Amino acid sequence: MERGSPGASRxxxxxxxxxxxxxxxxxxxxxxxxxxxxxPGSRVIAVAAVLPAGGCGERxxxxxxxxxxxxxxxxxxxxxxxxxxRVYWIxxxxxxxxxxxMGAMRNIIQKYQHTRISLVEAxxxxxxxxxxGLKALAKDQPDTQLSKPEVVIIHDAVRPFVEExxxxxxxxxxxxxxxxxxxxxxxxxxxxxxxxxCLEISLERARHRASEMPQAFLFDVIYEAYRQCSDYDLEFxxxxxxxxxxxxxxxxxxxxxxxxxxxxxxKRDLYAAESIIKERISHAVCVVMDPKQDKEPVDHFLEAxxxxxxxxxxxxxxPGQAGRDIQxxxxxxxxxFVSMNIMMSDFQETRKLLHMLEESNLSILYPxxxxxxxxxxxxxxxxxxxxxxxxxxxxxxxxxxxxxxA
Amino acid sequence: MERGSPGASRxxxxxxxxxxxxxxxxxxxxxxxxxxxxxPGSRVIAVAAVLPAGGCGERxxxxxxxxxxxxxxxxxxxxxxxxxxRVYWIxxxxxxxxxxxMGAMRNIIQKYQHTRISLVEAxxxxxxxxxxGLKALAKDQPDTQLSKPEVVIIHDAVRPFVEExxxxxxxxxxxxxxxxxxxxxxxxxxxxxxxxxCLEISLERARHRASEMPQAFLFDVIYEAYRQCSDYDLEFxxxxxxxxxxxxxxxxxxxxxxxxxxxxxxKRDLYAAESIIKERISHAVCVVMDPKQDKEPVDHFLEAxxxxxxxxxxxxxxPGQAGRDIQxxxxxxxxxFVSMNIMMSDFQETRKLLHMLEESNLSILYPxxxxxxxxxxxxxxxxxxxxxxxxxxxxxxxxxxxxxxA
Numbered sequence: 106m107e108r109g110s111p112g113a114s115r116x117x118x119x120x121x122x123x124x125x126x127x128x129x130x131x132x133x134x135x136x137x138x139x140x141x142x143x144x145p146g147s148r149v150i151a152v153a154a155v156l157p158a159g160g161c162g163e164r165x166x167x168x169x170x171x172x173x174x175x176x177x178x179x180x181x182x183x184x185x186x187x188x189x190x191r192v193y194w195i196x197x198x199x200x201x202x203x204x205x206x207m208g209a210m211r212n213i214i215q216k217y218q219h220t221r222i223s224l225v226e227a228x229x230x231x232x233x234x235x236x237x238g239l240k241a242l243a244k245d246q247p248d249t250q251l252s253k254p255e256v257v258i259i260h261d262a263v264r265p266f267v268e269e270x271x272x273x274x275x276x277x278x279x280x281x282x283x284x285x286x287x288x289x290x291x292x293x294x295x296x297x298x299x300x301x302x303c304l305e306i307s308l309e310r311a312r313h314r315a316s317e318m319p320q321a322f323l324f325d326v327i328y329e330a331y332r333q334c335s336d337y338d339l340e341f342x343x344x345x346x347x348x349x350x351x352x353x354x355x356x357x358x359x360x361x362x363x364x365x366x367x368x369x370x371x372k373r374d375l376y377a378a379e380s381i382i383k384e385r386i387s388h389a390v391c392v393v394m395d396p397k398q399d400k401e402p403v404d405h406f407l408e409a410x411x412x413x414x415x416x417x418x419x420x421x422x423x424p425g426q427a428g429r430d431i432q433x434x435x436x437x438x439x440x441x442f443v444s445m446n447i448m449m450s451d452f453q454e455t456r457k458l459l460h461m462l463e464e465s466n467l468s469i470l471y472p473x474x475x476x477x478x479x480x481x482x483x484x485x486x487x488x489x490x491x492x493x494x495x496x497x498x499x500x501x502x503x504x505x506x507x508x509x510x511a
Numbered sequence: 512m513e514r515g516s517p518g519a520s521r522x523x524x525x526x527x528x529x530x531x532x533x534x535x536x537x538x539x540x541x542x543x544x545x546x547x548x549x550x551p552g553s554r555v556i557a558v559a560a561v562l563p564a565g566g567c568g569e570r571x572x573x574x575x576x577x578x579x580x581x582x583x584x585x586x587x588x589x590x591x592x593x594x595x596x597r598v599y600w601i602x603x604x605x606x607x608x609x610x611x612x613m614g615a616m617r618n619i620i621q622k623y624q625h626t627r628i629s630l631v632e633a634x635x636x637x638x639x640x641x642x643x644g645l646k647a648l649a650k651d652q653p654d655t656q657l658s659k660p661e662v663v664i665i666h667d668a669v670r671p672f673v674e675e676x677x678x679x680x681x682x683x684x685x686x687x688x689x690x691x692x693x694x695x696x697x698x699x700x701x702x703x704x705x706x707x708x709c710l711e712i713s714l715e716r717a718r719h720r721a722s723e724m725p726q727a728f729l730f731d732v733i734y735e736a737y738r739q740c741s742d743y744d745l746e747f748x749x750x751x752x753x754x755x756x757x758x759x760x761x762x763x764x765x766x767x768x769x770x771x772x773x774x775x776x777x778k779r780d781l782y783a784a785e786s787i788i789k790e791r792i793s794h795a796v797c798v799v800m801d802p803k804q805d806k807e808p809v810d811h812f813l814e815a816x817x818x819x820x821x822x823x824x825x826x827x828x829x830p831g832q833a834g835r836d837i838q839x840x841x842x843x844x845x846x847x848f849v850s851m852n853i854m855m856s857d858f859q860e861t862r863k864l865l866h867m868l869e870e871s872n873l874s875i876l877y878p879x880x881x882x883x884x885x886x887x888x889x890x891x892x893x894x895x896x897x898x899x900x901x902x903x904x905x906x907x908x909x910x911x912x913x914x915x916x917a
Contacts, residue, residue, distance in 0.1 A: 282709070288702065292776050293721040294750040295701050295714070296694065296765070303688070304763040307722065307753040308701070308714075315699035316713065344700040347713040357710040359702070364777050370698050371770050373783035380782035495909030503901030509913050 152276055153197040153254035154189055154319075155238035158182055158210070158262035159227025171369055172262035173209060176379045177500065181369060182210075183217045184265035184382070190220060192269045195258065197251055199241050201227040201234035223251060232339045232348075235259060236331045243328055253324060256280055259345055260319040265378060266365035272319055274360045279321035283355035286320035286346050287362030314359065317366045320345055326353045386440045387497045389418045393427040393458055394445035402447055406486040410443075413494030424454045431465050441497045447482075485511045558682055559603040559660035559730075560595055561644035564588055564616070564668035565633025577775055578668035579615060582785045583906065587775060588616075589623045590671035590788070596626060598675045601664065603657055605647050607633040607640035629657060638745045638754075641665055642737045649734055659730060662686055665751055666725040671784060672771035678725055680766045685727035689761035692726035692752045693768030720765065723772045726751055732759045792846045793820055793903045798827040799864055800851035808853055812892040816849075819900030830860045834867050847903045853888075891917045 158172045172182040182200075189198050198221050202210045207224060214222050225241045227234040242251055256279050260267060271287055278285030291310045299305040327345065330352040338348060346357040369378055390410065394403060407419055420439075422430060427442070442462060444455040489511035496504065564578045578588040588606075595604050604627050608616045613630060620628050631647045633640040648657055662685050666673060677693055684691030697716045705711040733751065736758040744754060752763040775784055796816065800809060813825055826845075828836060833848070848868060850861040895917035902910065 284710075286710075288704070289699075291701065292774060293695075293723055294753075295697065295719050296722045296750070296752070297719050298694070298765050299762070302765050304690075304692075304752050304756055304765060307750045307756070308719075310749045311747065313701050313703050313714075316702045317699055341717065343716045344702070344713045346702070346710050347700075350710055350713070356705070359704050359708050359710060364779070367777075367779070368698060371773075373770070373773070373787060374779075376786035377779035377783040380786065381779060492909045495907050499905055499907050501901050501905050501907070503898045504910075504915070507913075507915050509910070 149194075150256050150276065150280060151252070151254045152195050152256050152258060152321075153199065153242050153251070153324075154195050154258040154260060155235055155242070156182075156185070156189070156198060156200045156260055156262050157227065157231050157234035157238070158200050158206075159203050159234045160231070160263075170206065171375070173206065173213075174369075174375055176375065176382055179217065180213055181265055181375075181378065182262045183213050183219070184378075185260070185262050185267070186214075186219045186222065187217070188265060188267050189258075189260065189272075192272055195221070195272070196254065197221055197223060197242070199223045199225055199238040199251070200262070201225050201238050203227045228339075230340055230342075232331070232334075232342050232345075235345065236339065239324075239328050239331055242324065255324060256321055257324045257327060258319050258321045259327075261368055263369040264318050264366055265369070266381065267319055268363070268365075271360065271362050271366065272321075275319050275321040278358040278360055279323060282358040283326045283353070284320070284322045284346060284349040284357035285360055286357050287317045287366055288314040288359045289317050289362055289364065289366065291315055316344060316346060317362055317368070319366075320357070322349060322355075326355050329353050330355075383498060383500060387414060388416065389420070389439045390414070390441045390443055390497065391427065391439045392419060392421040392443045392445055393424055393454075394421060394447075395454070396423055398445070398447050402482055402486055403445060405483060406445065406490055409487045409490030410494060413490050414497065424458065427458060428461050431461050443493055555600075556662050556682065556686060557658070557660045558601050558662050558664060558727075559605065559648055559657070560601050560664040560666055560725075561641055561648070562588075562591070562595070562604060562606045562666055562668050563633065563637050563640035563644070564606050564612075565609050565640045566637070566669070576612065577781070579612065579619075580781055582781065582788055585623065586619055587671055587781075587784065588668040589619050589625070590784075591666070591668050591673070592620075592625045592628065593623070594671060594673050595664075595666065595678075598678055601627070601678070602660065603627055603629060603648070605629045605631055605644040605657070606668070607631050607644050609633045634745075636746055636748075638737070638740075638748050638751075641751065642745065645730075645734050645737055648730065661730060662727055663730045663733060664725050664727045665733070667774055669775040670724050670772055671775070672787065673725055674769070674771075677766065677768050677772065678727075681725050681727040684764040684766055685729060688764040689732045689759070690726070690728045690752060690755040690763035691766055692763050693723045693772055694720040694765045695723050695768055695770065695772065697721055722750060722752060723768055723774070725772075726763070728755060728761075732761050735759050736761075789904060789906060794822065795824045795826070795845045796820070796847045796849055796903065797833065797845045798825060798849045798851055799830055799833040799860075800827060800853075801860070802829055804851070804853050808888055808892055809851060811889060812851065812896055815893045815896035816900060819896050820903065830864065833864060837867050849899055 160172065161170050172185075173180045175181075176184065186198065186200070189195055200210065200222055202224060204226055207226070210224060213219070214224075223241060225237045228237055239257065241249070242253055242257065244251075256276050258272060258276065275285040275287060291313055292315075294307055294310045295313060296307040297305050322345070326349055330345075330348040333352040334342070334348050338351075342348065349355045349357060365381070367374070369375060392407065392410075407421075410419065411417060424444075442458065444458050446452065446455055492509050492511055566578065567576050578591075579586045581587075582590065592604065592606070595601055606616065606628055608630060610632055613632070616630060619625070620630075629647060631643045634643055645663065647655070648659055648663065650657075662682050664678060664682065681691040681693060697719055698721075700713055700716045701719060702713040703711045728751070732755055736751075736754040739758040740748070740754050744757075748754065755761045755763060771787070773780070775781060798813065798816075813827075816825065817823060830850075848864065850864050852858065852861055898915050898917055
């Protein structure tokens with residue numbers, strides 16, 4: 106069992122960052138948390154998370170295990186870790202990976218500056234991997250930096266879009282009921298086939314739910330369940346809530362979760378995840394421009410850009426200020442920079458900005474210079490906004506350095 | 512009940528077309544079909560399809576019902592209809608749409624030149640819509656062009672990626688067993704909650720399956736089931752196989768289906784569908800070039816393009832010939848045209864080709880001219896291939912008419 110670099114509690118993300126980018130205001134989550142704290146008899150809870158990541162992703166039809174598949178050049182699991190890291194009250198995150206992927210995982214932790222991560226070796230099956238993670242948390246000894254939590258969250262490496270809100274709900278429910286898990290309505294009817302492959306029973310869809318992640322447990326409840334459960338359970342079981350019920354006699358509280366909790370399973374899910382990430386990192390644009398420029402065309406351009414990008418947050422900076430902010434990564438939440446240069450026909454400022462962005466370790470940026478034509482300025486500005494919006498939304502690396510005419 | 516224009520048996524598609532574009536060779540399917548015909552005692556079967564399309568798509572979180580959501584500017588349902596139309600042995604396709612969407616549906620049929628389609632009014636629920644479709648097929652009268660089929664396929668408007676292969680399997684199984692349906696392994700464990708929202712039972716995932724579409728039935732089996740079933744079934748039921756079992760005592764044969772059968776339900780599914788369609792229409796490229804050009808750079812370019820686009824089929828045409836083929840839409844399966852113009856520095860040929868493509872009613876095309884730089888030709892060709900591949904894969908309309916430098 107090894108420990109990742111502790112580092113700062115909130116890293117500078119080299120890759121696109123999700124949670125902070127889709128209106129999950131820190132304020133909101135903080136208040137929800139204090140609400141949870143304010144529950145009768147509740148106090149600050151020691152919470153850790155276990156993330157089984159030993160799967161081989163055979164259903165994906167790609168050689169790479171799905172949790173390591175790149176999305177915008179960043180491995181899927183890194184988005185999931187980031188989502189958990191942003192929840193400051195999760196003290197430790199224990200990730201179970203196979204021996205052959207241990208090195209790759211260490212590199213991911215280093216490259217994306219993940220913190221609070223401990224690695225354990227994955228088992229043959231999902232349940233065995235989770236059990237290994239729990240064991241690491243259980244031994245409350247000086248030789249490890251881990252200490253036994255009161256509540257443990259179990260999540261999947263391939264569910265990158267988990268939000269603080271649902272984590273908070275399952276943790277609070279676990280504290281009260283001993284176990285809790287997120288559920289979703291069924292999309293298809295579930296049936297049970299007979300031995301000869303014919304329909305035996307079809308279940309009433311409305312009476313059943315899909316059991317999703319995250320789940321949370323009082324540590325002793327789930328750890329005891331794993332200690333007592335049979336080899337058959339460890340080999341063929343898929344459901345932690347079931348183990349808690351069967352071996353710790355704990356009926357899990359079921360919490361309705363959002364659709365984005367779905368599990369990245371097939372190639373199409375990678376496509377969907379990439380589109381969701383692209384959409385989420387398109388919500389903030391930093392427009393860098395000389396304040397001495399005419400206000401009118403600038404406003405016209407920003408208006409057009411807003412029309413092209415739905416609910417986009419546009420902040421503008423002066424060139425020098427933008428540089429400082431980028432270096433101090435005060436613009437952590439922004440992955441889109443537009444340099445507006447209406448009057449001057451040289452690109453000095455733009456070049457400076459590009460250089461600074463390339464130096465910085467912000468998200469993968471695909472800088473493209475857009476030149477407005479002189480005549481019909483208004484029309485060019487609208488066209489420019491359309492082009493910029495599509496560059497932001499599609500992030501095609503093949504266009505790096507192209508000159509596009511608006 | 513109204514009938515769409517019969518038209519040609521195989522329309523010129525104005526929109527991207529799927530089945531023909533992902534290696535489902537007519538030859539292959541024909542042989543499979545004759546294999547089915549060759550079954551002991553079997554003959555050509557009269558087959559029709561019913562497509563309930565009355566849903567309002569509340570889960571999608573968008574105002575438009577999901578079956579009408581555009582993908583590359585073409586409504587989702589049109590892809591599904593196209594997939595069914597390509598199976599020549601499906602005689603009639605009955606679509607159930609709500610009264611308010613009847614007009615929109617008629618426009619889709621006309622715009623995308625769908626054939627063999629009949630429209631009926633959708634009911635309040637999925638089962639009622641299907642029942643309406645079956646009634647339309649049941650009345651074997653002179654005043655309708657529909658005649659009662661031996662086997663009826665029931666499919667969803669929001670499962671656009673259905674292939675002839677699985678349709679053939681369910682139809683053959685239905686003929687033998689009376690009913691058949693496609694199934695998939697469960698992705699999540701299914702649980703049944705108690706009244707107080709706690710875990711009651713969790714089902715063993717390996718013993719259950721998700722019931723998907725398409726399904727097929729001997730017409731009399733499913734029609735009788737619908738005639739006899741209760742109002743409760745029609746209101747709250749979700750599973751046709753269940754009705755066949757309960758009211759016609761017919762145990763459906765379950766057929767393992769491919770993952771692409773999944774049902775477009777959430778916004779992320781639209782993202783996934785769009786990516787799949789983009790990928791599928793990127794598999795064929797028609798390179799138009801003057802045969803008098805140097806062979807070597809051309810070959811180098813085509814090689815580079817092949818490296819960028821996985822398993823792409825590249826056919827080359829001379830300018831004049833390409834023009835004729837486009838006009839006669841002999842290139843129906845191709846949505847990607849690259850005009851190579853290495854030596855000449857004017858764009859006359861390219862302009863001609865563009866004009867012809869714009870005139871033709873082929874798929875939405877986003878023509879972009881790529882100019883290779885003079886020096887380091889080899890490198891430019893590689894760069895050009897990278898740019899062209901990304902244009903083909905991403906199809907960004909915002910880049911129309913741009914000049915990109917390789």
